[in-house]
Amino acid sequence: MFEIKKSVFLSENVKSFEIVAPRIAKHRKAGQFVILRVHDKGERIPLTIADSNEEQGTITLIVQGIGKTTMELNDLNTGDSILDVVGPLGQASHIENFGTSICIGGGVGTAIAYPTAVALKEAGNYVITINGARNKDLVILEKEMKEFSDEAYITTDDGSCGHNGFVTDILKNLIGENRKIDFVLAIGPIPMMRAVAEVTREHGISTFVSLNPIMIDGTGMCGGCRVIVDGESKFGCVDGPEFDAHKVDFDNLVNRNRTYSKLEKESIERSASCPKVKASNEIDNK
Amino acid sequence: MASFPEKKDRMKIPRNKMPEMNPIKRAACFEEVSLGYSKEDAITEAQRCLQCKIPTCIDGCPVSIKIDQFITLLVKEDFSGALDKIKEDNFLPAICGRVCPQEKQCEQTCVVGKRNEPVAIGRLERFVADYNRDNEKPKDVKRAAPTGKKVAIVGSGPAGLACAADLASFGHQVTVFEALHEFGGVLIYGIPEFRLPKEIVKYEIDNLKKLGVEFVANSIVGKTITLSELMEEEGFEAIFLGLGAGLPTFMKIPGEEFAGVYSANEFLTRVNLMKANQFPNFDSPILDCKDKTVVVVGGGNTAMDAVRVAKRLGAKSAKIIYRRSLEEMPARNEEIHHAQEEGIEFLNLTNPIQYIGDDKQVVNAIKCHKMELGEPDDSGRRRPVVIEGSEYEIDVDVVVVAIGNSSNPLINKSNPEIEVNKWGNLVVDEETMETSEKGVFAGGDIVTGGATVILAMGAGRKAALGIHHSLIAKAGKKDMKLDEILDVVINVEVESQKFYRMGLDICSEGETHKFIKHLYEDEIKHERMIRNLKDSNLYDGSQLIENVEHLNLEDSHKTENFEWSNNTTIEEALTVAIKRENHAFQLFTKLVELKLPQEIKDLFTNLAEEERQHLAEVEKEYGLATGNMGDEG
Numbered sequence: 001m002f003e004i005k006k007s008v009f010l011s012e013n014v015k016s017f018e019i020v021a022p023r024i025a026k027h028r029k030a031g032q033f034v035i036l037r038v039h040d041k042g043e044r045i046p047l048t049i050a051d052s053n054e055e056q057g058t059i060t061l062i063v064q065g066i067g068k069t070t071m072e073l074n075d076l077n078t079g080d081s082i083l084d085v086v087g088p089l090g091q092a093s094h095i096e097n098f099g100t101s102i103c104i105g106g107g108v109g110t111a112i113a114y115p116t117a118v119a120l121k122e123a124g125n126y127v128i129t130i131n132g133a134r135n136k137d138l139v140i141l142e143k144e145m146k147e148f149s150d151e152a153y154i155t156t157d158d159g160s161c162g163h164n165g166f167v168t169d170i171l172k173n174l175i176g177e178n179r180k181i182d183f184v185l186a187i188g189p190i191p192m193m194r195a196v197a198e199v200t201r202e203h204g205i206s207t208f209v210s211l212n213p214i215m216i217d218g219t220g221m222c223g224g225c226r227v228i229v230d231g232e233s234k235f236g237c238v239d240g241p242e243f244d245a246h247k248v249d250f251d252n253l254v255n256r257n258r259t260y261s262k263l264e265k266e267s268i269e270r271s272a273s274c275p276k277v278k279a280s281n282e283i284d285n286k
Numbered sequence: 287m288a289s290f291p292e293k294k295d296r297m298k299i300p301r302n303k304m305p306e307m308n309p310i311k312r313a314a315c316f317e318e319v320s321l322g323y324s325k326e327d328a329i330t331e332a333q334r335c336l337q338c339k340i341p342t343c344i345d346g347c348p349v350s351i352k353i354d355q356f357i358t359l360l361v362k363e364d365f366s367g368a369l370d371k372i373k374e375d376n377f378l379p380a381i382c383g384r385v386c387p388q389e390k391q392c393e394q395t396c397v398v399g400k401r402n403e404p405v406a407i408g409r410l411e412r413f414v415a416d417y418n419r420d421n422e423k424p425k426d427v428k429r430a431a432p433t434g435k436k437v438a439i440v441g442s443g444p445a446g447l448a449c450a451a452d453l454a455s456f457g458h459q460v461t462v463f464e465a466l467h468e469f470g471g472v473l474i475y476g477i478p479e480f481r482l483p484k485e486i487v488k489y490e491i492d493n494l495k496k497l498g499v500e501f502v503a504n505s506i507v508g509k510t511i512t513l514s515e516l517m518e519e520e521g522f523e524a525i526f527l528g529l530g531a532g533l534p535t536f537m538k539i540p541g542e543e544f545a546g547v548y549s550a551n552e553f554l555t556r557v558n559l560m561k562a563n564q565f566p567n568f569d570s571p572i573l574d575c576k577d578k579t580v581v582v583v584g585g586g587n588t589a590m591d592a593v594r595v596a597k598r599l600g601a602k603s604a605k606i607i608y609r610r611s612l613e614e615m616p617a618r619n620e621e622i623h624h625a626q627e628e629g630i631e632f633l634n635l636t637n638p639i640q641y642i643g644d645d646k647q648v649v650n651a652i653k654c655h656k657m658e659l660g661e662p663d664d665s666g667r668r669r670p671v672v673i674e675g676s677e678y679e680i681d682v683d684v685v686v687v688a689i690g691n692s693s694n695p696l697i698n699k700s701n702p703e704i705e706v707n708k709w710g711n712l713v714v715d716e717e718t719m720e721t722s723e724k725g726v727f728a729g730g731d732i733v734t735g736g737a738t739v740i741l742a743m744g745a746g747r748k749a750a751l752g753i754h755h756s757l758i759a760k761a762g763k764k765d766m767k768l769d770e771i772l773d774v775v776i777n778v779e780v781e782s783q784k785f786y787r788m789g790l791d792i793c794s795e796g797e798t799h800k801f802i803k804h805l806y807e808d809e810i811k812h813e814r815m816i817r818n819l820k821d822s823n824l825y826d827g828s829q830l831i832e833n834v835e836h837l838n839l840e841d842s843h844k845t846e847n848f849e850w851s852n853n854t855t856i857e858e859a860l861t862v863a864i865k866r867e868n869h870a871f872q873l874f875t876k877l878v879e880l881k882l883p884q885e886i887k888d889l890f891t892n893l894a895e896e897e898r899q900h901l902a903e904v905e906k907e908y909g910l911a912t913g914n915m916g917d918e919g
Contacts, residue, residue: 023505023510023511024510027509027510027511027512037467041561041567041568041569042569043560043568043569043570043571044467044560044570068569069569083467084467084503084504085504086465086466086467086504086505086506086510087506087509087510088509088510089506089509216552216555216556216559216560216570217465217466217555219465219506219532219694219696220532220533220694220695220696221475221532221533221534221551221555221694222534222549222551222552222555223533223534223536223549223551223552224548224549224552226542226543227543228543233536233538233542233543238695238696238699249543251647252543252544252647255544255545255646255647255648256543256544256545256647258545258646259545259546259573260571260573263565263566263571263574264571266566267565267566267569267571270566
């Protein structure tokens with residue numbers, strides 16, 4: 001059992017957890033992930049580690065409640081426990097002083113981009129961060145990103161905070177200013193990562209994305225997380241999760257990730273952690 | 287009690303059929319297919335054994351189970367004795383009895399099989415294990431005294447479990463680290479319930495827990511904890527890597543990444559480990575197979591498992607595609623037979639060349655070639671050759687690729703210093719199973735590539751012995767020749783003589799001189815007694831005396847340096863004498879406890895008593911010299 005030392009909502013359905021896992025905390029590097037299982041009937045899901053504290057023996061996970069397991073996870077509070085947590089898995093982010101690096105986080109992807117962005121800054125990069133969300137309430141880690149970034153931008157789809165539009169608008173502007181940009185990291189929803197890849201491709205800017213294929217074991221055993229990179233089959237769990245964005249077959253990723261969408265929906269609708277179910281239960285109780 | 291019939295009558299007994307669940311019923315559930323022999327079945331089957339003078343069946347067994355002997359015990363209805371006999375060589379009989387390819391091993395070399403059907407050795411093995419599990423209390427496993435040595439086992443599959451069991455029985459403190467949340471490795475995630483009930487695996491693991499083996503889940507060695515941390519920070523003196531061959535192989539043909547194409551590992555893990563067949567009561571999903579067409583590519587046991595799982599998930603059509611013919615199929619005969627009974631279709635001499643998908647990249651057809659058999663290849667099997675112009679398509683909803691596994695490169699990445707061969711398998715010393723890294727041992731599929739449960743189990747036990755010997759070597763000698771022991775005690779006596787001899791030189795007269803002389807002469811007498819015994823006809827100095835490592839005999843003659851001089855006070859000399867005599871007394875007392883020939887034991891008892899008297903004398907002398915005698919009152 002892995003105890004939750006601290007949990008706090010960052011936005012309406014994004015929650016941050018500090019989890020006691022000393023062995024993982026000791027080895028974890030930016031870009032790596034864990035696989036967890038909430039209870040004994042639960043599924044195993046991968047989540048990127050947002051932060052870790054070796055002294056306290058804790059890791060930080062930032063979770064957006066979108067599936068059954070993430071919704072159940074977000075129902076847990078300080079003092080509760082998670083049944084299984086294993087990691088750190090996958091390759092660490094490649095960190096070096098590229099020069100000027102842009103780190104783009106979309107939605108909860110910001111939490112995943114954050115540790116790598118900090119590591120890039122520490123390696124001597126001039127770090128520009130672009131933090132995108134649908135609206136003001138969903139912007140996370142605003143203060144943290146601003147603190148270490150050399151330049152920090154926020155975009156919202158409805159303009160309720162920062163630039164009114166997409167992360168790619170800011171990216172295009174920065175490229176348009178004829179600044180020398182050496183490296184781009186984009187983490188967020190697949191359409192966002194893909195859009196970023198298309199923008200940087202024509203300018204030949206090295207761009208990496210962190211992929212989220214379906215996994216079970218996370219050690220290379222199941223092969224469920226196969227992604228096509230540069231025409232070759234790679235395992236997201238052991239070869240990734242970060243890959244060269246210009247070589248990723250996003251169509252295939254989207255299609256493979258849809259494999260269980262019907263079943264996932266059914267699962268959510270049966271879950272007591274689902275907001276809709278909660279709301280209807282409340283009405284019943286009244 | 288039963289006995290063996292006359293040989294000619296034995297040959298008349300037909301092979302006993304395995305009671306099985308009805309194919310229609312079982313294809314709709316996950317319960318075990320083979321129900322196991324009754325006691326009566328088992329005894330009549332055992333009575334078919336000819337008890338050959340040269341039991342060739344044993345040659346066919348990868349771990350040389352004493353098959354003839356366990357069968358004799360079975361016929362005598364000594365089921366517990368039969369289990370003990372099997373367990374001398376096989377730690378997991380309930381499991382191997384179910385999953386071993388017996389027809390290619392013991393039953394292939396059974397003499398009865400030359401004219402009739404061979405003795406059903408595998409079923410008998412299973413019966414013995416099951417009967418004991420169901421009817422007998424688990425026996426207390428003999429466990430050596432704790433050695434205080436810690437050993438880490440990485441991976442809880444058959445190799446790791448067998449290695450853990452032996453190491454625990456040798457008295458070592460064993461911790462098993464497992465990457466997944468459940469223990470058992472391939473026995474849990476790979477082999478389905480209908481072929482190997484998980485309760486059996488759990489029973490074996492519970493027994494290990496009772497033996498004191500500790501199990502830690504969610505631990506990936508090289509990631510969660512490193513080999514050097516285990517050894518340097520956590521005090522493990524040896525590590526066994528039983529990581530298995532857990533990396534699925536694909537054919538690298540177009541469309542393999544379409545949705546709906548599974549590796550057998552994923553398909554089976556979803557059902558066996560994650561219970562996706564019970565979705566939505568369990569959260570992990572699996573593609574709906576009900577009334578669908580599921581095609582499994584491959585002809586091994588894993589392929590049979592996958593296709594039979596598909597059938598149980600409700601597939602309208604569950605097919606095997608295999609590029610050779612039924613004859614070359616590597617799966618166990620029983621599995622092929624069961625699959626056929628359950629309505630699995632076999633498309634043999636067929637090879638997929640491309641997967642075809644819809645606009646959402648969901649697989650819906652397989653393009654295949656028809657094959658024919660050509661000349662034998664390196665494996666001795668006839669090589670499948672493409673029949674030109676034979677392409678055709680098969681409509682599918684779900685595809686499972688079951689063409690094999692290679693070794694997982696995780697450990698190679700985290701510990702590149704460990705030597706691997708060209709296939710990425712760990713290289714080990716064949717005798718000790720030690721890898722190129724000292725203290726790191728390995729066995730099972732990570733060394734051999736994908737093989738069988740019994741070979742992995744055997745490798746785990748072999749490694750346990752290798753580890754045990756290396757730990758003992760590190761701790762000093764466990765066994766010593768009687769000669770070596772007697773040399774040690776002679777040395778102790780000689781050193782004492784030297785000590786008193788020096789005292790005589792310094793203290794040349796008076797009561798003290800007399801006292802020292804008496805002790806000196808006694809030590810000479812002791813030496814002579816030991817040497818006389820060594821010279822006797824009955825004495826065999828080459829015999830090994832067990833369990834001497836705790837005595838640290840090698841260091842026994844060493845006592846502190848002491849130089850007599852004209853300034854030496856009597857107190858100083860007596861303090862050293864007390865230490866010497868006490869040491870000698872303790873040594874002989876401990877030696878008496880060893881397993882020694884009676885005459886040696888008597889001698890040591892005698893010497894222990896003499897040294898005890900010496901000790902009392904020097905203590906008394908010390909009391910007189912320091913005037914502290916009154917303290918005792």
